[in-house]
Amino acid sequence: MMMNENLEYMVIGSIVKYPELLSDLTLKPEMFYDPYSTRFFSFIEKNNGLELAALYHTAKKYEADFIPSALIEQWRNDELLFKSHFTQYQIEVLEVFKAKTLSDASIQYSNNPTKENRQHLNEVMQYVNSLEVSKRDSKKEVIGEIVKELSGEVKPSLIKTGYSQLDNLIGGFEPGQLIVVGARPSTGKTAFALNLALKLADKGNHVSLFSLETTNKKITQRILATMSRVQLNKFKVPDSFTDDEQDKIAESLEKYKDMSLVVHDNDHVTPSMISREASRMKQTAKNNVIIIDYLTLMMPDGKHRDRRLEVEEISRKLKIIAKEQKCVIIALSQLNRGVESRTEKRPVMSDLREAGGIEQDADMVFLLYRDDYYNRTKEPDPFGKSDIECIIAKSKDSATGTALFSFYKTTGGFF
Structure with a gap:
């Protein structure tokens, strides 16, 4: 499946390309449906983090039964994946999850309009409306960083040329x-x-x-x-x-x-x-x-x-x-x-x-x-x-x- 046909790959591919983004992931594993996606998160959970060499070794060993190694290579080299767009990738995946979750509950109620299913639909609607991808407060972070530099708590990131x-x-x-x-x-x-x-x-x-x-x-x-x-x-x-x-x-x-x-x-x-x-x-x-x-x-x-x-x-x-x-x-x-x-x-x-x-x-x-x-x-x-x-x-x-x-x-x- 090509990258632009699978929003989940945009999120996972970004993490593979920029492993430091894992700490910015706010989506939960159950919000992903693609089998390669679920195996990816299972791998992270089992290994307590992402080690690219181990991920690639596992992919080469099991290929399609895990995640094809060619797909991992595609993620690593995809020039259309941008670190700065990671939050937006997550938002798009979340919107798909919300729509599918709400659709499943609505169909269940439509097929069997019981009181219990109506209550379940209401609960799903409340749950879906509460979900959002938390965005970093960059203004607050920058101000905090400047204050620390002014107070001498940290030194500015400066690389002297030596001349x-x-x-x-x-x-x-x-x-x-x-x-x-x-x-x-x-x-x-x-x-x-x-x-x-x-x-x-x-x-x-x-x-x-x-x-x-x-x-x-x-x-x-x-x-x-x-x-x-x-x-x-x-x-x-x-x-x-x-x-x-x-x-x-x-x-x-x-x-x-x-x-x-x-x-x-x-x-x-x-x-x-x-x-x-x-x-x-x-x-x-x-x-x-x-x-x-x-x-x-x-x-x-x-x-x-x-x-x-x-x-x-x-x-x-x-x-x-x-x-x-x-x-x-x-x-x-x-x-x-x-x-x-x-x-x-x-x-x-x-x-x-x-x-x-x-x-x-x-x-x-x-x-x-x-x-x-x-x-x-x-x-x-x-x-x-x-x-x-x-x-x-x-x-x-x-x-x-x-x-x-x-x-x-x-x-x-x-x-």
Whole structure:
């Protein structure tokens, strides 16, 4: 049975996709009629909760005699199930239950209009009218949360970048935010993202980095070069390392192994893949950050004739994922060539490739500018140092301005 033909699957599928919704379930098991639904709730009751691995294992073992494993996969990957709609899904299932319960009592009285059946019908009507799906008082919850933060009882959910020049302007990242970092090719945006990832992971945050054009090995080499401050090009010729450099790399390797930083080098990344990773991270940790290098290489879950519309759909879905999964998503983006034809080379938001939707969806937009990228007449720094401006072109809840960085191209380090 397809999802849109079974309202009960909307509720159960949402719980399978977002297990944390189980605590928001107000419907009772007897309000569900589908056999797979009743088996699902029996499983939860027997296991005192929902463990997805155990659910899937049971489904693979018994298939249609329990719940087909293909159906569970469909629930897990259904992009039409939204966490924010869970209350409405429950309301729709409840309305079906109320209508059927009232209909059964009415038919019973119609077929046998006794005093007892009339009393039963009245009781059913009272019972049905008393049923409702309790909605969260979000206003009360938000006020309570703010009061606790003001009183110092809890600290605001803020993820510091680790760069004081940046944190002094934006305060830090907040769960639910979509951050876009734009730059021309070879300006240093991937290096900037890797340095952010290292800073965030070093502070105990969990980071997943999706690299769409560079292999995991190459990314790891760049990470090690940055951590050890050993020139990246030496990784191509390992015999060129000095003993001191080898020690530094070995030390960095041990530290990197213990970091909560995972690299995915899949070259075909869709919003649904990001959603699954965000959901997985949320089940195991707090303060989660997903970095995508880069946004305009992503593929949509559906197909559009216009690439601009595809990018707009991707950016909108990324914003929804960040909000629903309470994570930070940092998406890198190319700038179009328009900046090259201007006298003033510093980028602006309209320079973002396929910019419309990205500008609108992003909570913050960082644009990287390197003067020596355009002004080649300057004498190169002997240490490969470049000054980079991180222009905060958009920030919904903090200041805009420019944070200055020193970028060492030979090691990829940002300071």
